[in-house]
Amino acid sequence: MRGLNVRSFFLGRRSRVVSKALLVLLVFALFLTIGLTISNLNTYLQTEREKRGQRIAVTAATEQFSFTYHNITLVSGNYQLNLIPESKALKFYNTFKQQIIVYAPKKVRLFTVNGQNTAVIYLDFLEERKYRPYWEVLGKYPERAGEILAGSDVAREYKLKVGDLVDFGAFKGKVAGILKPTGKDEDGFFFASLYESSAPPDYFLLQAILKPGDDTVKAKAYEFFPDLNINFLTGPEEQRFNLLLRYRVFGSVLAVVLLIMGFLLVKSFLENDLLGRSREIGIFTALGFKPKVIVKIILIEDLLAVFLGVLIAWPLGLMVTKIILQKLAIPYQVLISGINIAFFAAFLIAVAINYYKLGKILRLPIIELLRGNAGD
Numbered sequence: 001m002r003g004l005n006v007r008s009f010f011l012g013r014r015s016r017v018v019s020k021a022l023l024v025l026l027v028f029a030l031f032l033t034i035g036l037t038i039s040n041l042n043t044y045l046q047t048e049r050e051k052r053g054q055r056i057a058v059t060a061a062t063e064q065f066s067f068t069y070h071n072i073t074l075v076s077g078n079y080q081l082n083l084i085p086e087s088k089a090l091k092f093y094n095t096f097k098q099q100i101i102v103y104a105p106k107k108v109r110l111f112t113v114n115g116q117n118t119a120v121i122y123l124d125f126l127e128e129r130k131y132r133p134y135w136e137v138l139g140k141y142p143e144r145a146g147e148i149l150a151g152s153d154v155a156r157e158y159k160l161k162v163g164d165l166v167d168f169g170a171f172k173g174k175v176a177g178i179l180k181p182t183g184k185d186e187d188g189f190f191f192a193s194l195y196e197s198s199a200p201p202d203y204f205l206l207q208a209i210l211k212p213g214d215d216t217v218k219a220k221a222y223e224f225f226p227d228l229n230i231n232f233l234t235g236p237e238e239q240r241f242n243l244l245l246r247y248r249v250f251g252s253v254l255a256v257v258l259l260i261m262g263f264l265l266v267k268s269f270l271e272n273d274l275l276g277r278s279r280e281i282g283i284f285t286a287l288g289f290k291p292k293v294i295v296k297i298i299l300i301e302d303l304l305a306v307f308l309g310v311l312i313a314w315p316l317g318l319m320v321t322k323i324i325l326q327k328l329a330i331p332y333q334v335l336i337s338g339i340n341i342a343f344f345a346a347f348l349i350a351v352a353i354n355y356y357k358l359g360k361i362l363r364l365p366i367i368e369l370l371r372g373n374a375g376d
Contacts, residue, residue, distance in 0.1 A: 016273070017305045022149065023269055024309025027262050031343040032317030034258065037324050038251045038335035044203040044330045045244060053101055058092060058206040058225070060084050064254075083202035084228065092206060095224060102209035102302040104131040107199050111168040118154065121192045122170065125149075131207060132186075136159065138162060139177030142193055148173035149191040152181040157315050166190070171198040244328065254341045265344040270354040274298075278361060282370040291362045302351070 060082035089105060097103075107122040125141045139162035142149055150160050155178045166173045173192060181187055192199070200277075210217055223228045284294050318334070325332045338342065 012106045014035075015299055017308070020269075020302065020305030021308040021312075022271070024306050025313045026267060027314035027343075027347075029317040029320070030258065030340065031262065033311065033320045033324070034251065034255045035337040035339035035343065036321040036335060038255060038319065038339060040321070040325055040330055040332060041244060041251065041328075041336040043247050043333075043335065045248060048241060053209040053212045054217070055266055056205065056206075056208050056210060056221070057230045057231045057233055058084065058221075059204065059231075069085060074285070083200075083204050084206065086201050086203065088225075088228075089203045089206055092228075095208040096208070096210075096217055096221070100208045101211055102127055102130045104128050104207040105194070105200070105203050106205040106207065107194060108204045109170075109200050111170070113168060114158065118190060120148070120173075120192050120198075121186075122192050122196060124194045125191075128191075131209060135184065136175040136180040138180060139175070142176045142191075144209050145196060146171065146174055147176040147192070147193075149177050149179060151179045151189045151191070152174050153187040154190060155179075161246065168198070169348060171196070186229065203327075223312065232348060244330075247328075259342055260338070262343065263350055266347060267350040267353060270350060271357065272360065274354055274358055278364075278368075279370060281361060282366050282368075285362075285368070287367050295358065296354070 092101060093100070093105075103126045104123060109122070111118055111120060128133060129141070137149065149165075150158075154160070155175075158166070160178065162175055162178060164175045166175065168190075173190065179186065179191075202339065218230075218232060221228075238258050281294060284297070289297075307345050322332050
């Protein structure tokens with residue numbers, strides 16, 4: 001028998017090869033995209049979990065607050081404020097200092113500036129910069145007594161610039177820096193050092209970041225400090241992290257379902273294709289083609305379809321994965337995932353089953369093959 005001419009072989013089976021290649025393209029691109037997306041998502045979540053701690057905020061028990069600061073109730077309409085005594089704040093810190101990695105307590109004092117009520121938040125700037133890494137400042141953070149930081153809204157309202165003096169009555173503050181707009185409540189406050197002499201003795205808010213993975217604080221906090229409002233925060237960063245966790249669960253379940261469906265689809269397609277060409281196999285047999293040659297013809301056709309499908313599916317899957325990860329703001333890298341391995345194994349099993357059935361078909365009588373009864 002003469003060697004097969006690849007060009008004539010392809011042209012003679014173009015529609016069959018194209019249909020198989022399209023199937024390979026669809027299935028391979030889909031599972032490559034899902035596998036890469038989930039593996040990158042897992043890597044990102046693991047990295048974030050290792051450096052992300054639970055945020056906690058503590059205020060004095062009250063139901064009168066209506067003015068908020070960073071989603072935490074601050075003062076009532078008549079500016080009366082319940083505070084946490086310094087002794088209790090110290091006790092809270094000492095109780096959980098082994099679990100706390102950032103401690104950002106705050107005091108507040110109300111002043112009248114140019115006839116308008118305003119609040120100065122007293123805080124530890126070193127700790128606050130760790131608690132709010134998104135803060136950006138025009139100028140610098142306060143370093144000396146009498147220096148203040150102005151939120152973007154109050155700076156605009158009072159027409160302040162770096163170096164200006166603000167008369168609070170009890171003290172005069174020099175604007176060391178102006179907070180760039182954050183879109184949060186802190187844009188509307190003045191900030192001074194927690195160690196200023198004008199700072200009150202008690203606290204209105206204790207904020208902290210706990211060690212990652214430590215879930216013991218919540219139960220103990222509620223038990224030891226029942227008279228405090230203790231809130232475990234879910235700000236935008238935590239909400240995004242939790243949303244990505246749900247995406248991962250949904251993606252994993254979807255991948256398992258699609259893996260089963262993909263296996264059945266490929267298996268069914270190959271089986272129907274093989275049974276539909278039993279007459280062709282019978283003709284080959286009648287012309288004297290040996291079983292090995294028939295297997296070679298079908299194998300070349302399948303390999304050509306797989307090659308063409310993967311050739312297009314690979315860059316397509318990488319491109320779609322990159323777009324998805326960019327939308328999720330997750331770093332992109334090519335990673336081998338369990339889903340990709342499972343898909344490859346399922347694909348090989350489907351092909352092996354198909355060639356096992358081909359071996360059974362080749363053992364059928366020629367008359368049955370010519371009648372197209374291989375599937376009976």
